[in-house]
Amino acid sequence: xxxxxxxxxxxxxxxxxxxxxxxxxxxxxxxxxxxxxxxxxxxxxxxxxxxxxxxxxxxxxxxxxxxxxxxxxxxxxxxxxxxxxxxxxxxxxxxxxxxxxxxxxxxxxxxxxxxxxxxxxxxxxxxxxxxxxxxxxxxxxxxxxxxxxxxxxxxxxxxxxxxxxxxxxxxxxxxxxxxxxxxxxxxxxxxxxxxxxxxxxxxxxxxxxxxxxxxxxxxxxxxxxxxxxxxxxxxxxxxxxxxxxxxxxxxxxxxxxxxxxxxxxxxxxxxxxxxxxxxxxxxxxxxxxxxxxxxxxxxxxxxxxxxxxxxxxxxxxxxxxxxxxxxxxxxxxxxxxxxxxxxxxxxxxxxxxxxxxxxxxxxxxxxxxxxxxxxxxxxxxxxxxxxxxxxxxxxxxxxxxxxxxxxxxxxxxxxxxxxxxxxxxxxxxxxxxxxxxxxxxxxxxxxxxxxxxxxxxxxxxxxxxxxxxxxxxxxxxxxxxxxxxx
Amino acid sequence: xxxxxxxxxxxxxxxxxxxxxxxxxxxxxxxxxxxxxxxxxxxxxxxxxxxxxxxxxxxxxxxxxxxxxxxxxxxxxxxxxxxxxxxxxxxxxxxxxxxxxxxxxxxxxxxxxxxxxxxxxxxxxxxxxxxxxxxxxxxxxxxxxxxxxxxxxxxxxxxxxxxxxxxxxxxxxxxxxxxxxxxxxxxxxxxxxxxxxxxxxxxxxxxxxxxxxxxxxxxxxxxxxxxxxxxxxxxxxxxxxxxxxx
Numbered sequence: 001x002x003x004x005x006x007x008x009x010x011x012x013x014x015x016x017x018x019x020x021x022x023x024x025x026x027x028x029x030x031x032x033x034x035x036x037x038x039x040x041x042x043x044x045x046x047x048x049x050x051x052x053x054x055x056x057x058x059x060x061x062x063x064x065x066x067x068x069x070x071x072x073x074x075x076x077x078x079x080x081x082x083x084x085x086x087x088x089x090x091x092x093x094x095x096x097x098x099x100x101x102x103x104x105x106x107x108x109x110x111x112x113x114x115x116x117x118x119x120x121x122x123x124x125x126x127x128x129x130x131x132x133x134x135x136x137x138x139x140x141x142x143x144x145x146x147x148x149x150x151x152x153x154x155x156x157x158x159x160x161x162x163x164x165x166x167x168x169x170x171x172x173x174x175x176x177x178x179x180x181x182x183x184x185x186x187x188x189x190x191x192x193x194x195x196x197x198x199x200x201x202x203x204x205x206x207x208x209x210x211x212x213x214x215x216x217x218x219x220x221x222x223x224x225x226x227x228x229x230x231x232x233x234x235x236x237x238x239x240x241x242x243x244x245x246x247x248x249x250x251x252x253x254x255x256x257x258x259x260x261x262x263x264x265x266x267x268x269x270x271x272x273x274x275x276x277x278x279x280x281x282x283x284x285x286x287x288x289x290x291x292x293x294x295x296x297x298x299x300x301x302x303x304x305x306x307x308x309x310x311x312x313x314x315x316x317x318x319x320x321x322x323x324x325x326x327x328x329x330x331x332x333x334x335x336x337x338x339x340x341x342x343x344x345x346x347x348x349x350x351x352x353x354x355x356x357x358x359x360x361x362x363x364x365x366x367x368x369x370x371x372x373x374x375x376x377x378x379x380x381x382x383x384x385x386x387x388x389x390x391x392x393x394x395x396x397x398x399x400x401x402x403x404x405x406x407x408x409x410x411x412x413x414x415x416x417x418x419x420x421x422x423x424x425x426x427x428x429x430x431x432x433x434x435x436x437x438x439x440x441x442x443x444x445x446x447x448x449x450x451x452x453x454x455x456x457x458x459x460x461x462x463x464x465x466x467x468x469x470x471x472x473x474x475x476x477x478x479x480x481x482x483x484x485x486x
Numbered sequence: 487x488x489x490x491x492x493x494x495x496x497x498x499x500x501x502x503x504x505x506x507x508x509x510x511x512x513x514x515x516x517x518x519x520x521x522x523x524x525x526x527x528x529x530x531x532x533x534x535x536x537x538x539x540x541x542x543x544x545x546x547x548x549x550x551x552x553x554x555x556x557x558x559x560x561x562x563x564x565x566x567x568x569x570x571x572x573x574x575x576x577x578x579x580x581x582x583x584x585x586x587x588x589x590x591x592x593x594x595x596x597x598x599x600x601x602x603x604x605x606x607x608x609x610x611x612x613x614x615x616x617x618x619x620x621x622x623x624x625x626x627x628x629x630x631x632x633x634x635x636x637x638x639x640x641x642x643x644x645x646x647x648x649x650x651x652x653x654x655x656x657x658x659x660x661x662x663x664x665x666x667x668x669x670x671x672x673x674x675x676x677x678x679x680x681x682x683x684x685x686x687x688x689x690x691x692x693x694x695x696x697x698x699x700x701x702x703x704x705x706x707x708x709x710x711x712x713x714x715x716x717x718x719x720x721x722x723x724x725x726x727x728x729x730x731x732x
Contacts, residue, residue: 088667164654
């Protein structure tokens with residue numbers, strides 16, 4: 001079969017090849033241009049022929065199927081694909097700048113840098129997982145940044161898409177991935193668990209924090225499998241200044257069983273963003289690897305469960321581990337609504353075993369003068385609010401780690417809630433309606449603002465007897481420092 | 487060109503109308519009918535009139551086992567199917583009988599093959615209900631894509647030149663590009679008697695430009711068809727299975 005010779009200046013279906021950016025074993029990557037599209041473009045041409053790894057062409061087929069189905073800032077935009085004289089090609093947006101690869105030269109990074117980077121990657125991962133994709137090859141060379149700062153994933157050749165045939169998984173018995181970053185279940189041939197990407201991110205954070213890869217770079221399957229029983233050296237041993245919460249997060253990502261990791265990447269991102277809310281377990285204290293006998297026992301344990309689908313029931317992308325934000329008005333007149341909200345959240349949690357709850361309260365501040373941080377009894381108002389929030393949530397009986405408390409100090413209630421919701425990838429906001437319709441008229445409705453601007457579902461809770469027709473319209477004093485919504 | 491492919495209508499007029507309406511709304515350029523127009527259901531004559539009307543306008547139709555059984559009771563059927571078939575014979579006019587007996591068993595359209603059950607000719611009416619069966623079926627054909635029905639449960643199977651098999655349960659409404667580097671066999675769900683636990687009628691759309699195949703599910707008035715089955719005095723089980731999609 002005649003093979004297309006591509007050089008600078010070659011034209012493929014209208015795209016002009018400018019220069020070769022990368023000549024890899026699997027594919028060559030070209031900078032291309034098309035008069036109709038002014039932005040920079042990139043063309044991927046898989047290498048065909050004798051002696052080429054069949055995984056290369058299958059990976060390319062996967063990418064051809066997957067890329068057109070993805071959208072948003074965290075993936076390169078798909079432009080075109082086709083066949084040109086027996087040579088398949090794929091054209092996508094070219095992301096300017098380099099990958100994370102050059103950063104390897106300045107490792108180790110500071111703990112706060114690692115957490116900030118990990119958080120950005122986790123948010124981008126969550127976006128991919130919501131699009132039914134498990135990346136399965138997360139590593140520094142596959143991560144780019146847009147000039148606007150968003151993380152962009154590239155190379156979906158090894159990925160698994162829930163709604164598309166998995167050509168990779170069906171065809172190859174050996175696991176495909178990148179040895180240092182591959183999750184244990186991936187090593188065992190399981191390709192459907194989004195939490196595998198969390199493991200890879202854990203490896204990346206560990207590596208960036210310590211300068212050492214937690215499981216080395218094994219070259220054989222037996223070496224790859226070692227991570228099923230041998231736990232990594234705790235990061236704090238290598239980096240004494242690593243805060244316990246960061247070790248807690250990294251080691252949780254590196255858990256062998258996916259069910260022991262975070263239920264979703266969004267919850268991982270939230271933990272990295274709110275260190276004070278991370279529940280510390282023995283993971284955070286560890287300074288040594290597990291003792292020999294423990295490792296030996298694990299070495300001969302049955303690991304076949306890892307290759308079975310559906311580990312645990314909480315990590316599917318279709319939303320059974322959602323992130324709920326509950327906005328609670330702590331003022332006395334809103335107590336009935338707060339009770340109603342608690343009842344509703346309790347019911348929702350019963351059907352959502354993986355859900356995570358953030359309890360929000362807004363401490364209103366004047367726009368001009370700085371309000372006192374202490375109340376008339378000399379108590380710290382912020383702290384008082386946190387105590388009240390915890391008290392409100394006690395009846396939910398959620399273990400620590402699944403619930404967090406946030407007092408947002410701001411002049412604008414709706415804005416504060418929206419900022420929190422959008423920055424933390426919240427799935428569902430539950431909030432109360434303002435108790436009195438007159439106050440709603442005078443002050444505007446916070447819930448309607450949140451409802452119209454939040455990028456997720458919003459449930460507005462109202463107690464039955466407080467509907468406008470049943471309530472006497474009497475003006476109320478606005479309590480200083482409290483807020484109500486409605 | 488956008489090709490709408492439908493199979494296993496089983497004399498269910500409402501399900502047929504719902505699928506044709508859906509396909510036309512999706513800008514289908516061509517309709518392909520993969521057999522089993524009659525049997526089991528309450529409206530054989532009405533369904534045949536509609537099929538013949540579309541066929542005059544250029545739709546492609548092949549024959550299924552129930553269609554053959556109208557003319558000659560060669561294949562042994564279960565008791566309910568036999569009862570329904572005896573009733574069906576009395577319902578069909580001469581024109582419909584003539585049309586059914588004139589249908590081809592297979593139709594080749596460019597690199598695609600349309601057939602009711604399988605490209606294999608012996609034994610007759612094989613069920614392609616798993617990956618290995620799909621592989622054998624593909625080995626019996628040279629077409630790049632084989633479209634068939636008969637099983638009443640949608641599926642997609644692909645093989646590479648080296649015989650590597652991929653089997654997949656299509657997700658309704660999600661287009662899957664059928665790469666030209668592979669050969670594919672897709673089993674269509676049933677229009678008139680789905681058996682995958684979903685009551686909605688099933689059909690698929692193929693776009694030969696983008697090579698995208700999309701399986702669709704279209705809801706229709708199941709209860710009205712159930713009532714019509716009972717009114718016609720057909721076996722009760724044929725009505726209740728429509729409600730369960732089994």
